[in-house]
Amino acid sequence: MNGHVGVVDLGYGDAGKGTVVDFLCASGQVDAVLRFNGGAQAAHNVITEDGRHHTFAQFGSGTLRGVPTHLTRFMVVDPLALAGEAKALGNPFHLLTVDGDALLATPWHRAANRRRETGRGAERHGSCGMGVGETMSYAETHPDAPRVRDVLSPSRLRQRLAAVRDALGDCGVPVQDVVDAFTAFGETVRIVGDSYTDSLLAKGPCVFEGAQGVLLDEWRGWHPHTTWSTTTFDNALALCPSLQRLGVVRTYTTRHGAGPFVTEDPALDLPEAHNGRDPWQGAFRTGHFDAVAHRYAVEVAGGVDALAITHLDVPERCPDLRICTSYEGGWDRIEPGPPQDLGYQEHLGARLRETRPERMYRPDDWAEAISTHLDAPVLLESYGPQSSDKKLR
Numbered sequence: 001m002n003g004h005v006g007v008v009d010l011g012y013g014d015a016g017k018g019t020v021v022d023f024l025c026a027s028g029q030v031d032a033v034l035r036f037n038g039g040a041q042a043a044h045n046v047i048t049e050d051g052r053h054h055t056f057a058q059f060g061s062g063t064l065r066g067v068p069t070h071l072t073r074f075m076v077v078d079p080l081a082l083a084g085e086a087k088a089l090g091n092p093f094h095l096l097t098v099d100g101d102a103l104l105a106t107p108w109h110r111a112a113n114r115r116r117e118t119g120r121g122a123e124r125h126g127s128c129g130m131g132v133g134e135t136m137s138y139a140e141t142h143p144d145a146p147r148v149r150d151v152l153s154p155s156r157l158r159q160r161l162a163a164v165r166d167a168l169g170d171c172g173v174p175v176q177d178v179v180d181a182f183t184a185f186g187e188t189v190r191i192v193g194d195s196y197t198d199s200l201l202a203k204g205p206c207v208f209e210g211a212q213g214v215l216l217d218e219w220r221g222w223h224p225h226t227t228w229s230t231t232t233f234d235n236a237l238a239l240c241p242s243l244q245r246l247g248v249v250r251t252y253t254t255r256h257g258a259g260p261f262v263t264e265d266p267a268l269d270l271p272e273a274h275n276g277r278d279p280w281q282g283a284f285r286t287g288h289f290d291a292v293a294h295r296y297a298v299e300v301a302g303g304v305d306a307l308a309i310t311h312l313d314v315p316e317r318c319p320d321l322r323i324c325t326s327y328e329g330g331w332d333r334i335e336p337g338p339p340q341d342l343g344y345q346e347h348l349g350a351r352l353r354e355t356r357p358e359r360m361y362r363p364d365d366w367a368e369a370i371s372t373h374l375d376a377p378v379l380l381e382s383y384g385p386q387s388s389d390k391k392l393r
Contacts, residue, residue: 004206004243006236007308009213010297010374012255014284015248016310018044018061019385021209025062026387031204032068033060034197036235038211038227039076039105040085041130045274047385055274058082059089059096060209068095070192070200071102074235076132077148078105079185097190099197100149106178108164109134111171133228138164151186154179197239208236208243214297222349223342225259232301246379247297247304250311251366252321253290256283260352263287263324270318273385288360289323291373296334298374306379307371313383315366322360323369331355367393 005024009015021044024030035058044056048064058081060069071077077098086093110131139145146160158179165175200206210231215221217231233245252270255261264287272284298304315321326332334352337344363369371378382390 002205004201004208004240005246006208006210006233006240006243007246007248008210008231008233008236008301008304010215010247010249010294010301010304011213011253011290012215012259012261013211013213014043014254014256015213015250016308016382017210017248018046018056019310019382019387019390020246020248020308020380021061021207022046022048022065023380023382023387023390024207025065025067028065029205030062030065030067030207032070032200032206033062034070034072034200034206034208034236034239035060036072036074036208036210036239037229037231039130039132039135040078040081041132042211043274044209044211045385049386049388054089057085059085059092060207062207063089063092063095066095068097070197071096071098072197072235072239073099073101073194074230074239075099075102076105076135077102078130079151079182080107081105081130083181083185093188097192097196098148100147100152100191100193102148103135103139104146104148104150104182105131105135106146106161106164107171107173108161108168109138112168115169134168136228138167142167148186148191151182152191154183157182201240206240208240210236214301215293217300219340219342219345220300220336221345222260222352223345225257225349226345234302245301245303245305246308247301247306247374247376248308248310249289249294249370249374251289251309251314251370252311252318253287253293255285255287260349261285261287262293262327262352262355263290263357265320268318268320270314270321288321288357289370291323291325291370292327292332292334294374296336298376300336304374304376307374307376308380308382309367309370309378310382312366312381313389315362322362323373324357324360325373326357326359327355328358329355330358332359
């Protein structure tokens, strides 16, 4: 691996970012994995050759290879969830550094998130219920929102946590209990400043591991069924202006939760090993490869240098699987709107909810077809969950 690589999902998430990052780290040439968006709601599955399985949330997906993780300032850090994940991994805190400017997610953010989502009833947005969006929303209007560096000052931390509780409502968790837990987090992990990222990048090749997918982006997804996170390469490029942009897609399109999904087809025989219905996102949905939506994702992400295509073993097992190249009425390109225009994105979502696939076909060579439709070369082909199931082109 030469140089730094950014790994971004070109769909609605769950395309296999974790297994791609694990493969890159298995080469032994990666110095660190940097997480650059989202928080504890991520679920990146990695299965090693000896059968070990972990679903990564805040630790980077190179952890099982001994590759360090750095949580950048763009992350929402949940110390309570992180402690649980660390325990499942054998407490590899020696592999973890955290930017002091990253926001802290608290039990009050999570409780407020779940109340808000439950209150929407049948109009749920598809939240993961982890409070990440609530944390970012609170920070927009509260300059004193708690950040990782605050865990080094218990008195300041207590004051800022109490302010969150007062603003969002009590959830039955004593402030002092959270202060104690967050202070212990601060004593366990290495908290660093802004210059640390630059020092990592100067040391050797790094992988920037994204979360969720471009079609869920806070500004470019189908509002309001989106995340409170920038899921394109933008955050990674802000930290590292020169990197290889690797876009990840499956051979079929998926969506976990509510929102428009033009090519959804419940009749397809596409069993899912690691995703299912949950109380917050709802059902895990599958459908034909949506070349129209994925082309849009490439465009609004600023382009990609290469593709990683996962689940290339699936088309052989699913003879009804197709690629959709246009929607009803010959609609074959989703026009990007003005930057940060949520009204336009909501209009797009309403239109997409009402349309259906028009042109569909089954290619002989899935990797070549996807490469052609997305106008990008294929770097990595994946035929299974383990590193040994992958090959470079």
